[in-house]
Amino acid sequence: MSSPTSDQWRQWRDEGVLSLPGAIGGQSLRDLQHAFDTAAAPARPEWLEAVAAGTRPAAFFDIPTPLAADPMFLDLVDHRGWYGHLQAFTEGRVTFIKTQFRTVPPSPLSYVGWHFDVPRSNPLHLKVQIYLDDVSHDEGAFAYVPGSHLQDSGPYPLVAQLDAMPGHRVCEGDAGTAILFNSYGLHTSMVNRSRRTRRSIILIYEVGTAATFDPDDFAAFADRCTTAERRQLFRLEPRPEPDTVSA
Amino acid sequence: MNDEDQNPRRDVAAGDISDSRHRTSVDQNSPSTPPSTPKIDAHLHVFAKASTEFPRQVSDHLPAEREAPVELFLERMQTHGIDGAVLVQIGGTSFEHHAYLLRCLREYPDRFLGIGLVPPDCDDPGAHIDRLADASDGRIIGMRLGTLGGPADPFEAVDVRGLPIHRIWEHAAKKDYVIWLYPRAVDAHVVPHLFEAFPQVRVVFNHLMVCPGPKFWWDDKGRPQADVPMPPETRYSTMGLKIGRILNNTRGHYPYPNVCVMLSGHYAFSKQPYPYADLDGWQQSLLMVFGCERLMWASDFPWIDTDPGYGELVALPGHTFPDLSSEERTQLMGRTAARFLRFPALCDKTGWLTPP
Numbered sequence: 001m002s003s004p005t006s007d008q009w010r011q012w013r014d015e016g017v018l019s020l021p022g023a024i025g026g027q028s029l030r031d032l033q034h035a036f037d038t039a040a041a042p043a044r045p046e047w048l049e050a051v052a053a054g055t056r057p058a059a060f061f062d063i064p065t066p067l068a069a070d071p072m073f074l075d076l077v078d079h080r081g082w083y084g085h086l087q088a089f090t091e092g093r094v095t096f097i098k099t100q101f102r103t104v105p106p107s108p109l110s111y112v113g114w115h116f117d118v119p120r121s122n123p124l125h126l127k128v129q130i131y132l133d134d135v136s137h138d139e140g141a142f143a144y145v146p147g148s149h150l151q152d153s154g155p156y157p158l159v160a161q162l163d164a165m166p167g168h169r170v171c172e173g174d175a176g177t178a179i180l181f182n183s184y185g186l187h188t189s190m191v192n193r194s195r196r197t198r199r200s201i202i203l204i205y206e207v208g209t210a211a212t213f214d215p216d217d218f219a220a221f222a223d224r225c226t227t228a229e230r231r232q233l234f235r236l237e238p239r240p241e242p243d244t245v246s247a
Numbered sequence: 248m249n250d251e252d253q254n255p256r257r258d259v260a261a262g263d264i265s266d267s268r269h270r271t272s273v274d275q276n277s278p279s280t281p282p283s284t285p286k287i288d289a290h291l292h293v294f295a296k297a298s299t300e301f302p303r304q305v306s307d308h309l310p311a312e313r314e315a316p317v318e319l320f321l322e323r324m325q326t327h328g329i330d331g332a333v334l335v336q337i338g339g340t341s342f343e344h345h346a347y348l349l350r351c352l353r354e355y356p357d358r359f360l361g362i363g364l365v366p367p368d369c370d371d372p373g374a375h376i377d378r379l380a381d382a383s384d385g386r387i388i389g390m391r392l393g394t395l396g397g398p399a400d401p402f403e404a405v406d407v408r409g410l411p412i413h414r415i416w417e418h419a420a421k422k423d424y425v426i427w428l429y430p431r432a433v434d435a436h437v438v439p440h441l442f443e444a445f446p447q448v449r450v451v452f453n454h455l456m457v458c459p460g461p462k463f464w465w466d467d468k469g470r471p472q473a474d475v476p477m478p479p480e481t482r483y484s485t486m487g488l489k490i491g492r493i494l495n496n497t498r499g500h501y502p503y504p505n506v507c508v509m510l511s512g513h514y515a516f517s518k519q520p521y522p523y524a525d526l527d528g529w530q531q532s533l534l535m536v537f538g539c540e541r542l543m544w545a546s547d548f549p550w551i552d553t554d555p556g557y558g559e560l561v562a563l564p565g566h567t568f569p570d571l572s573s574e575e576r577t578q579l580m581g582r583t584a585a586r587f588l589r590f591p592a593l594c595d596k597t598g599w600l601t602p603p
Contacts, residue, residue: 048400054432054460054475058401059483105401107484109439113499115489160500186498195404 002084012089016149016182019171023081023178024130032072033132033175036101036199039069059111063101066201067221073101074221077203078233082128082178086205089180090124093239095208095232096218104140104198110191114165117183120151123207125183132199134174140192142179142200143170149185162188208232208239286561287581287590288324288332290427290453290511290545293317294347301347303338308465315549317351323548323557324358330581331590333360333545335391335427340364345379345387352386360588361387362427365415367394373418380424388588389425390415391453397437401484405437407444416441419448425588429453432460435481442503449505449587451543454512455526456485456533470550473515478529490532501536507587508537510564510579511545514554521555522566530567539571539578543587 002020004012011018024032040063050056067074077083077096086094104111118125135141145168147153159165170190171179181187183204192198206212218225218234231237295301297311305311317334324332336348345363352361363379365372372390379387396411398404407413419426428450430438435458442450458481459473466472478490488499510530517523533542546560564571564579571579584590 051401051436052399052431052433052460053462054435054458054479054481057480057483058432058436059487061402103402105436106404107436107439108443109484109487109502111483111487113488115496115498156498158499160502160504162499197402 001080002082004085004088008085009088012085012180012182015144015146016185017144017146017169017171017187018085018180019173020082020085020178020180021173022176024079025176029132029176032076033199035070035072036063036132036201039063039066039073039101040103057111059104059107059109061103061105066099066101067218071224073099074224076130076201078230082180085180086126086128089126090205090207091242093207093242094126094205095212095235095239097204097206097212099204100202102200102202104189104192104200106192106194106196108191108193110140110162110189112189114145114156114159114162114168114186114188116148116186120184122184123209123212125207126205127181127183128203128205129179129181130201130203131173131175131177131179132201133196135177135198135200136172136194137170138191138193139196140194140198141170141172141190142181143168143188143190144181145169145186147185149182153185156186162190208235210238213238284577285330285581285585285590286328287543287584288329288546288548289451289509289543289584289588290333290335291320291548292335292337293320293351293549294338297338301350303344303347308469308471309338313469315552317355319552320548321355321358323552327558327561329561331358331360331585333362333584333588335362336364340366340369342375342378342382345382348387349379349382352383356384356386357591359386360590362425363387363390365390365392372415373422376415376418376424377422380422389419389427389449391427391429393429393431395430395434395437395441397434397440399433401436405440407440410437410441412441416445416448420445423449425449425451427451427453430458432458432475432481434458435484438485439487439503442506446503446505450503450507451587452485452506452508454509454547455479455516455529456482456508457512457516458485468554470554471515475516477516477518477526478532486532486536488532488536490529499536500538501541507541507543507583508533509543509545510567511547513563514547514551521559522563524566527567534568539575540583541587542579543584544580 008018043064047056047061051058063069129142145165213235215236218236222236225231225234225236232239293315294303295316296314297303297305334348334351336345338344348361352359361383363376365375369375376390392412426448457475457479459475462474464472489496513523513526517526519525544564546557551560
């Protein structure tokens with residue numbers, strides 16, 4: 001299981017983002033890429049119809065209900081390549097919210113500008129983005145403004161070009177790189193100026209609270225949640241309150 | 248004329264109004280002193296009953312006897328203090344089909360500018376639009392485009408030069424025509440490729456930047472209706488900024504400075520009656536991204552003339568944006584259109600057309 005180094009702790013605390021190159025690799029990565037494509041293929045025709053109808057975005061394609069599409073996908077949620085980091089950064093209180101298995105086609109315009117995902121009144125919200133393709137600066141790479149997750153950060157300007165955001169960092173990486181980030185911070189997907197699509201998987205987590213506890217969300221996967229940790233991660237059971245843990 | 252002359256490459260943001268092609272003397276149709284706060288209706292249709300003089304295509308929703316005469320619209324202008332308007336061709340794409348539009352532009356040269364249509368099978372679209380521009384003494388300033396013809400699969404590479412409408416955009420760049428853009432949903436992902444390839448072309452994105460799907464119909468009030476989710480899913484391709492439950496999270500400005508958006512067509516997209524409150528959130532996002540210096544109010548007359556009525560359309564921005572400053576309201580209601588489209592009769596020597 002992964003575990004943050006002291007330098008990664010510093011990055012997480014001060015910058016709100018860190019890359020884990022090779023978090024998944026070798027045959028596991030190849031199997032994941034293959035499973036991703038296999039799951040995507042049958043859903044593409046319906047997506048194309050919806051794009052033409054104006055009812056789904058053309059700017060990205062998400063595999064519908066991906067966790068049900070292949071058994072290996074569920075295991076990504078607590079994959080040893082990053083899950084130890086998530087547990088550490090949330091003091092053992094991480095819960096899984098949802099996932100996006102996303103393909104981004106080339107376009108001169110990014111589908112999303114600089115944004116944060118949740119206000120700071122929200123419990124700590126984290127994401128892991130796993131590249132399934134090698135992603136360079138102009139291939140739709142994830143980018144983050146280090147330190148923007150902090151309470152006293154900013155203000156940040158409104159920019160017309162993504163790369164005009166002061167202090168931002170573009171997270172290039174090979175396939176298998178996982179990027180962890182604090183969703184309070186400003187982030188975006190840079191423009192994909194290549195001629196190929198960019199595949200990635202985004203796993204979304206939050207520190208468990210009563211507000212997000214919902215045993216119905218992942219009830220369909222209850223048979224694969226056989227440990228207390230997994231049942232709490234998938235919100236089938238509530239995370240014990242911190243004082244209960246210490247007691 | 249050399250390429251430099253033919254391709255002025257004006258940046259609208261610089262407020263260049265030096266286009267002599269559009270400069271005309273003020274005649275009896277225009278106020279003796281141009282209004283400092285012009286009100287301009289940036290998009291509407293007028294059409295006559297189908298006739299030999301004014302031939303047009305007829306259909307179930309535009310039968311031969313239906314008409315929306317310019318005189319009726321002039322009454323609306325008079326009643327509601329509208330100084331100018333953009334008449335958008337309807338009823339056919341051939342030169343002959345433009346007869347009524349040309350007549351209106353000739354008869355009221357300082358009230359109106361025009362937008363033409365290009366036949367989809369036109370061998371020489373540039374010559375077609377040049378002919379319209381010449382016949383209107385330069386008052387047909389551009390053409391409306393719907394179908395862009397890109398690959399239906401967004402995963403396929405977009406070759407702008409291979410698009411069937413490439414010649415039109417190229418000609419617009421060369422002759423400084425305005426593209427009046429109302430793309431279908433299937434083409435939404437092609438739009439930024441064109442903006443990128445032709446940054447010098449002025450574009451007015453029609454009707455709230457919506458790219459509708461194929462579900463169109465006409466309601467019992469004779470109004471076109473489009474079944475689209477709002478905010479539009481096509482925004483991810485055309486606007487590209489985060490919008491959603493956190494309004495202040497729409498953090499950015501539009502990267503293409505020569506693109507404006509028209510606030511119109513609410514009746515066709517809203518699921519609610521006037522003042523179409525379900526569209527407020529999306530319009531607030533457009534305001535944040537474009538600002539009033541790049542937004543244009545329009546009525547889409549005559550479709551709104553009965554429900555909710557022209558006066559209600561004039562008042563609509565006050566409902567949608569109650570907190571606009573006086574300057575912003577002035578821009579939205581006409582100054583942006585006057586500057587961006589270079590209304591000849593609404594330009595004076597004091598330079599009010601230049602951005603503040």
